[in-house]
Each structure stands twice: as C-alpha cells, then as structure tokens.
Amino acid sequence: MAGNSDASLATAKEFHVGAGHPLKTISAAAELAQPGDTIIVHEGIYREEVNPPRGGASDAQRIVYTVVPGAKAVIKGSEAFKGWAHVQNDT
Secondary structure, three states: OHHHHHHHHHOOOEEEEOOOOOEOOHHHHHHHOOOOOEEEEOOEEEEOOOOOOOOOOOOOOOOEEEEOOOOOEEEEOOOOOOOOOOOOOOO
16 A cells, blocks of 8 residues: 555656746646645735545545745735726715
C-alpha cells in the first residue's frame, strides 16, 4: 500500500488561482483537483461560493487549499453591487 501512496503523491499537482493565472476562481481549481493536489490561492477578492466536488482519499491524500504566504485572499459569497443611483436626499 505504501507504494501506491508514494506513486499518487508523485503525480500530485498544484493549481494556482488568481489574476495572471490560468484559473481565475477557486471553484474552477476545485473542479480539477484530485486527492493529493494543492490549490494555491493568490492575493485578491474571490466572490464565489466554493463547493468542492471531492475532498481527499485519506489524511495523507487530501486536497489542500492554501494562500500564498504573505498574500491576502478573501472569499466572499456576495456579489459586488453596481448601479446604485441617487434618487433624492438620502435615497
């Protein structure tokens, strides 16, 4: 069994999420990630609901979500509202 675990870890992938990277959302990375993979989130505000389709196979083969050291990544389930219009006074 240890041999299979080692082989799986050798094929583990890293997925980078953020501006300037192929994946723009954490959800897109979660769709691709398999047990043993790592999702690295770069600085930014991510307005999305993250509902990973899979977790991991064991404690040794989890899907790990992490942020770049020193970066500030914020996940918000809300959307930015645009289009406010002043009607009158404080309305």
